[in-house]
Amino acid sequence: MIPAPILPLVRRAILDLINDVGGEENDDVLTIMLTGLGHRFPRPAVAEQMRWLADHGMKLLEITDVGSYVVAAILPNGREVAEGRLKLDGIWRHKTGR
Numbered sequence: 001m002i003p004a005p006i007l008p009l010v011r012r013a014i015l016d017l018i019n020d021v022g023g024e025e026n027d028d029v030l031t032i033m034l035t036g037l038g039h040r041f042p043r044p045a046v047a048e049q050m051r052w053l054a055d056h057g058m059k060l061l062e063i064t065d066v067g068s069y070v071v072a073a074i075l076p077n078g079r080e081v082a083e084g085r086l087k088l089d090g091i092w093r094h095k096t097g098r
Contacts, residue, residue, distance in 0.1 A: 001041060001042060001045035002045050002049065007049070007090070008090055008092040009039075009096065010034070010039055010041070011090065012081070012082075012095070013034060013039060013092075014046070014049055014050060014072075015053065015061075015081050015082045016082050016095055018072055018073075018078070019078070019079055019083070020082075023073060024074070025071070025072060026069040026071045027047040027069060027071075030050070034046060037096065050070055053072070056090075058077060058088060059075050059076075059077050060074070060077050060078035060081060060088075061075060061078050062075055082095075
């Protein structure tokens, strides 16, 4: 659903947004926030990338399903990426939205 060439950018934007709002957010609000940055994708695509960030052994987010929402809480490694101290394959290295 999200074109492969921009997946790293969208993943970084998700981490940046969650970190900037205090460390926890749901897929619905993140979808709206990403649209504000010019990334218009459906909510399931955003939730899929949130789950990607929680998986792959990177421990960047912790995911909780709350009814029809996917809620992500940023973990220490996710903060490290969002603050530019940790660089990982598959995630854009520069802060987004500025």
